[in-house]
Amino acid sequence: MRYLTNTSKKHSQKYNHKHSLTAAALIAVIGLTGCSDDDDDSPAPEPVTPTTPVAVMQTYTVTVTNLTANQPMSPIAIASHSADVMLWQAGEAANVALEKIAEGGDAADVAAIEGVNSTVSGAGILMPGMSETITVTLDEADVANLTVATMLVNTNDAFTGLNSYDITMLAVDESVSMRGMVYDAGTEANSEAKGTMPGPADGGEGYNSERDDVDFVHIHPGVITMYDGLMDSVLTPSHRFDNPAVAISISRTE
Amino acid sequence: MKSSVLKTTMLPAVSHQVNAPSRAVKASLLTVGLMAAGIFSASATAADLEISVVNLTHGNHFTPIFIAAHDADSHLFEVGGTATPALQKMAEGGDIADLDAAVMGAGGFTVTNPAMGLLAPGATVNEVMLDSMDMTHLSIVAMVLPTNDAFIGLDGWEIPTEAGSYTVYLNAYDAGTEANDEIVNGGGMSGVPGIPAAPGGDAGMNGTGVMDGSVNSYVHIHPGVLGDTDAAGGASDLDSRIHRWLNPVAKVVVTVK
Numbered sequence: 360m361r362y363l364t365n366t367s368k369k370h371s372q373k374y375n376h377k378h379s380l381t382a383a384a385l386i387a388v389i390g391l392t393g394c395s396d397d398d399d400d401s402p403a404p405e406p407v408t409p410t411t412p413v414a415v416m417q418t419y420t421v422t423v424t425n426l427t428a429n430q431p432m433s434p435i436a437i438a439s440h441s442a443d444v445m446l447w448q449a450g451e452a453a454n455v456a457l458e459k460i461a462e463g464g465d466a467a468d469v470a471a472i473e474g475v476n477s478t479v480s481g482a483g484i485l486m487p488g489m490s491e492t493i494t495v496t497l498d499e500a501d502v503a504n505l506t507v508a509t510m511l512v513n514t515n516d517a518f519t520g521l522n523s524y525d526i527t528m529l530a531v532d533e534s535v536s537m538r539g540m541v542y543d544a545g546t547e548a549n550s551e552a553k554g555t556m557p558g559p560a561d562g563g564e565g566y567n568s569e570r571d572d573v574d575f576v577h578i579h580p581g582v583i584t585m586y587d588g589l590m591d592s593v594l595t596p597s598h599r600f601d602n603p604a605v606a607i608s609i610s611r612t613e
Numbered sequence: 614m615k616s617s618v619l620k621t622t623m624l625p626a627v628s629h630q631v632n633a634p635s636r637a638v639k640a641s642l643l644t645v646g647l648m649a650a651g652i653f654s655a656s657a658t659a660a661d662l663e664i665s666v667v668n669l670t671h672g673n674h675f676t677p678i679f680i681a682a683h684d685a686d687s688h689l690f691e692v693g694g695t696a697t698p699a700l701q702k703m704a705e706g707g708d709i710a711d712l713d714a715a716v717m718g719a720g721g722f723t724v725t726n727p728a729m730g731l732l733a734p735g736a737t738v739n740e741v742m743l744d745s746m747d748m749t750h751l752s753i754v755a756m757v758l759p760t761n762d763a764f765i766g767l768d769g770w771e772i773p774t775e776a777g778s779y780t781v782y783l784n785a786y787d788a789g790t791e792a793n794d795e796i797v798n799g800g801g802m803s804g805v806p807g808i809p810a811a812p813g814g815d816a817g818m819n820g821t822g823v824m825d826g827s828v829n830s831y832v833h834i835h836p837g838v839l840g841d842t843d844a845a846g847g848a849s850d851l852d853s854r855i856h857r858w859l860n861p862v863a864k865v866v867v868t869v870k
Contacts, residue, residue: 449864450668450737549854
């Protein structure tokens, strides 16, 4: 659990407070990037070619691994956006785009958020233990922050991912690895009851606009299950999870 | 090393007044002393810190938060170490006065109760200002309510010397000083069993008491509360649907000016 406490002075300097997964990133990155923040040997500036501007593209691959025991994840949603966009803020009420992801695994509304310049989706449900690599190609002018989000489908409104992570410092062939914790959107009570969860443990309802929980995003308290005293729960012990629930690595390939 | 009593400073005795002006005076005296001794490090200059704390739990409050800037050798608590009486008071009853006295007595700088009371689930306290002066490390604690002796903890985080915003996530620790019986009975004094209060008004009553069987009397990661769904009985007075948590329980953003 040491990813939860940031003890890395060296790497923490590059991140700002919007990055909810910063602490995770800092620890995970230590062994991987070595002296990547040593900028003394940066290459000489490219000569300026006075031709008509051509769109210069950058390519990133995002690899997501489901670390849970029995929580399939809804198709991975990736959004590229400006630095000021936050799909969620701990302690604040969820927006509807996030609510739809957290309750129903539906990320369709993310593309319409102001400041989002492109979205990419995973191929389908990401099963426990499985990894998926998704390619994101961006116009150089659009490269700023990335957000990754996915629902833990055997829950009422649990989601995980990566919140507004700055990718501009990644050079070609560099990568970062992080672990994500599970958030509770706070928009649907964690009843775990029959008919309330879209995953295979239930086959119930996804998004419902009613908000009958605390109405602020927070760290998910975990599921209780029928075996631990929640009589109406249809969940079983393998549906429990702990943090982290997902591993995410981002590589810039060109 | 094991018991985390704040060490007393070896610098010449100066008055330890609580108000800010005398702190500044004391600090400059201290700085002069260090420079005279030839051990002043240029990187250890004063840092103006702006701190925010977010309560990330579903349904637990934090008692008055205690933030301290201190030297590298001091700790409010250490995982695997025995809780000091001052830490125990905070963890079992939310009383931070003794921790504050210990840090101030050792020449540190503190902020007490920046949220002006309890920090509710989902709530944030912003713009907490702390000038760490020559102190290099930051610690933060507050009791988690309702619990027997859980607290949020940041132990001796090295304050960055480069300006910027730094995010740190805090775990909930168990002080190891009181059995987690999960009975809300007003017991907040050190050594008194039970939980002082459930600020959300959402605890049950007449619980028979959880026998958690823990044998770890040192500070450790809190195993979490059990709770139950029986407000009028059962083993626990806590509600498993409201009072459970997973780590992390708090988000701290430190902006170094």
